[in-house]
Amino acid sequence: MRTNTPRRRHLAALAALAASTALLAGCGSGGGTGSKADGGGTVTLRIGTYGSFGYDNETGAKLYAEYEKLHPNIKIVESNVADGQKYWDTLKLRLTRDSGLADIQAVEVGYIAEATGPTLAGKWADLGKTGGADLGAYLDWKVKQATTADGKVIGLGTDIGPMAICYNKDLFAKAGLPTDRAQVGALWAGSWDKFLETGRTYQAKAPEGTAFHDSASGLFNAVVSSEPIQYANAKGELDYKNSPGVQKAWTVATSAATGGLSAKLRQFDEKGTWNAGFKNNRFATVACPSWMTGIIKDQAGPENQGKWDIAPAPVAGNWGGSFLAVPKSGPHVKEAAELAAWLTAPAQHAKVFAVNGNIPSTKETLSSPAVRDAVLPFFGDAPVGRIYSEAAAGIKAVPISRWDGQVKTFITDNGILDIEQRGTDPAQAWTNVGKLIDDKIQK
Amino acid sequence: MSTPVRGAADGTPLPSAPARAGGPRPSGSGPSTNRPPGPGRRLGRGQRLGLYRWDMKAAPYVFIAPFFLCFAAFGLFPLVYTGWLSLHRVELGGEAQWLGLRNYTALWDSDFFWNALGNTFTIGVISTVPQLLLALGLAHLLNYRMRGRGFLRVAVLAPYATSIAAATLVFAQLFNSDYGLINTVLGWAGFHPVDWESSKWPAQVAISVIVTWRWTGYNALIYLAAMQAVPQDLYEAAALDGASRARQFLSVTIPSIRPTILFTIVVSTIGATQLFGEPMLFGGSLGVSGGSGNQFQTLSLLMYEKGWVTGALGQASAIAWVMLLLLLSVGAVQALLARVRRRRG
Amino acid sequence: MSTASATRPRWRPSAGRQHHAGPLTYVLLGLAALVSLFPLYWNVVAASHTGERVVEAPAPLLPGPHLFDNLAFAWNQVDMGRALVNTTVVAGLVALSTVLFATLAGFAFAKLPFRGRNVLLAVVVATMTVPPQLSVIPLYQIITDLGWADQLQSVVLPSLVAAFGVFFMRQYLVEALPVELVEAARMDGAHSLRIVWHVVFPVARPAMAVLGMLVFVQSWNDFFWPFIALTPDGNPTLQVALAGLGSGNHSVDQAIVLTGALISTVPLLLVFALLGKHIVGGITAGAVKN
Helix, strand or coil, X not given: CECCHHHHHHHHHHHHHHHHHHHHHHHCCCCCCCCCECCCCCEEEEEEEECCCCCCCCCCCCHHHHHHHHCCCEEEXXXXXXXXXXXXXXXXXXXXXXXXXXXXXXXXXXXXHHHHCCCCHHHECCCCCCCCCCHHHECHHHHHHCECCCCCECEEEEEEEEEEEEEEHHHHHHCCCCCCHHHHHHHHCCCHHHHHHHHHHHHHCCCCCCEEECXXXXXXXXXXXXXXXXXXXXXXXXXXXXXXXXXXXXXXXXXXXXXXXXXXXXXXXXXXXXXXXXXXXXXXXXXXXXXXXXXXXXXXXHHHCCCEEEEEXXXXXXXXXXXXXXXXXXXXXXXXXXXXXXXXXXXXXXXXXXXXXXXXXXXXXXCCHHHHCCCEHHHCCECHHHHHHHHHHCCCCCCCCCCHHHHHHHHHHHHHHHHHHHCCCHHHHHHHHHHHHHHHCCC | CCHHHHHHHCCCCCCHHHHHHCCCCCCCCCCCCCCCCCCECCCCHHHHHHHHHHHHHHHHHHHHHHHHHHHHHHHHHHHHHHHHHCCEECCCCCCCEECCCHHHHHHHCCHHHHHHHHHHHHHHHHHHHHHHHHHHHHHHHHCCECCCHHHHHHHHHHHHHCCHHHHHHHHHHHCCCCCCHHHHHHHHCCCCCCCCCCCHHHHHHHHHHHHHHHHHXXXXXXXXXXXXXXXXXXXXXXXXXXXXXXXXXXXXXXXXXXXXXXXXXXXXXXXXXXXXXXXXXXXXXXXXXXXXXXCCCCHHHHHHHHHHHCCCHHHHHHHHHHHHHHHHHHHHHHHHHHHHHHHHC | CCCCCCCCCCCXXXXXXXXXXXXXXXXXXXHHHHHHHHHHHXXXXXXXXXXXXXXXXXXXCCCCCCHHHHHHHHHHHCCHHHHHHHHHHHHHHHHHHHHHHHHHHHHHHHHCCCCCHHHHHHHHHHHCCCCHHHHHHHHHHHHHHCCCCCCCHHHHHHHCCCHHHHHHXXXXXXXXXXXXXXXXXXXXXXXXXXXXXXXXXXXXXXXXXXXXXXXXXXXXXXXXHHHHHCCCXXXXXXXXXXXXXXXXXXXXXXXXXXHHHHHXXXXXXXXXXXXXXXXXXXXXXXXXXX
């Protein structure tokens, strides 16, 4: 057994490699997890969001900068993920392990029943008790949606999604329909059947290559969101099969699909075909929750300013909206709850509305002149404030179940879209949806 | 071929080893020869022999230990844990309830499981078989002496450097039924536009194209490396026997690189069975369900949908174990066939 | 095989057998290169137009004027600089350790007899079959129990070894390492580590380089597990950071998404352009170093 210098150096190099690997494992990067106070007593609060909340300092209402000014010891960092489903899947995993969480996590209404459900309810701070939020300021049904079985309020309302119908005036005119928003609203006021009837009138004289509505799935969502009973029964149990709301929406949507009234597109398709349809005039109407107006504006582009207008929906409804929640395990629950309360207070709602157009979920802001008198220049100065706050006034609390978002996805993506794109018979499609839901959802 | 070494491992001393260990060595007997004599520890003859035996016995285990230690923590534990989950009804963060084999019988009764199994198989076949055949041909061509060889080798390997996400995002645009380049080109050639996403077979072909694009160059490189190691004598002998170049490829190259071919078959079969990212991203918003009619939902996607989207972790784990057992039985059949062939040959 | 001797390697650099390519070979290889490179070229094209233009028929074939706007937008939307460094560190460490451990184990499985060798090798192959999507849940439990969420070791440690690598090195060494070389070294009284250093590593070097490159690339592009273990604003790798790209207002800008894809691919393509030739060249020069 000999050793000599060159060889020893080789071995030393090997050992160093192994050690450096271990070293990295030991010390790591340190940063990142949760928030921590540094030497100067500064507290960093992290807020996890998806989509666009309109709080940030770049394109939003600069609320973080404002709060940091009010509270010099607080620093706010937002982490945004594009895809809402991905965001929620990851958040769930982190919640179950109380790890990797931001101090504030946004939750979409489609998942709020799961967040308040038995497996996750215990993971959140009670914002009725911490943070000093005035629960009476929010719409009652919004508070109810975020309340757990034992009365904890785990989320504070950000925006809501009162619904109208956006329509393309050029295409309406070419098809011989009125273009004035009062007359258009009168075409279908009070009934989705009248909406379909208008669609058939449109289709009879439709300009080449256009359809009355963008997507039968969008229509399904619109109809369901205007119904008092949706996927869950009064007890909050999933019962979509016996729900009059789901049946009604299915009938309306499938007759639009089989009657050739839809452009057969999937809303928010990641490949952008639906988005491009606004510019290419593929369809004349879109079910239009308040957050949809910004999308139309962006997708149709400035050259189409004044081409689109907004009329009240046949029946008022609510589609979408979010909450801010505070994970209980965080190191700064109190500070985080205070920030969440501040961000969702009426004054801040008004600022976000002014910049981003999100319809607020606080009563006072909803009825404030700033919101009620708002008009959108892109839509020919349509009085969106009045249209949406009137729609919001018609919204009633709806029982929701933990599975609503999932069932909705199966019905629209695997049922209605299958009818539109692959010509499946509606009865067969309904059977398929039933099988899918029975297979995938363990009640 | 390892008989002498095995003899040593059994405890039989290699007669010349101790005698030669300290003394001068004839040069040219191996790469480890031209060392300058240096200060070494002096060991007694018996001691040295003991150490030597210990070294022979322990070395293999020491060499495989890092792998198995890491594997135990980050591979075996998840495997066993998944097996345990598959026997329970369990939701993320919830309590597990014992179900026995009910998750497995539920799979047997599920149309969606059989659909996903069928899709995994068909996509696997139409992506793996052309891919390996193309790679073999490509490796053969790349083995020629030519101008620009370096460039060509790097060029065919470039797809491998592209992430699944990047590759699939690009191909999803190229395959788009409305505005994609592929339909445009088909239109020039007088074909009708193909519904690459909502029709079953075109969708499966498109996904296979992505897989084939990413992996063909990689496999060709592996084959090329193996081809370079084929002893020259074999070709000389074959040439003396009058074998043509094509004949040499079939009777010398292919048999000589058989272990490498086996390696690529095993790796791509496993890859095909676990196919996930390509169909998921290709399907865009409908990716997890593999299209509106589940027309390209693979087993991995079905597992992901169950475990992550709808939270049925027990059922998802059962699918994972079915995949494992499927691959193991494929491997067993392969090993059996190889043994039969060897006995006949 | 009987002609092989320990003093003279059976291998010769295989240059002797390499025939000159005919025109057909050039045509076929040119076609292969075109098919391989066109999607990458088109990625550049797509990243140089506006999102609206990308989804318009007919799709663009030539680069547009917006490449730098798109790059600047994507670069500012997420912390790409940090992500680039993190990704390099992670992929580098994973590649080094995988190659080292895979060569050791591959050598043992290929050339050293020991009890349970075949069974253990079967276990190695079997572990490749574990679907990574599901081991994520137990893995996450391990990582969080150790308090490693959002730290780089949470993505490095689970990848320190790869069954694939062991199998790869084993398959290579079975063919490329003459047992005579090992025996001769043993005759000289070399202990096992010395054999590894002086016999196995030189022979395995081309395969180690290839494996290192493959593992580096795979680790670089890994998305599924890093997205769960790391957060986009904490300590992300490139692929994790890209998850935050192109979104806003419920719509996805395809040009920005494809620009992100380009940003994550270009560093690797550069490495390939610089080192790929070197690595492939190393193989061409012959499998055994005399």
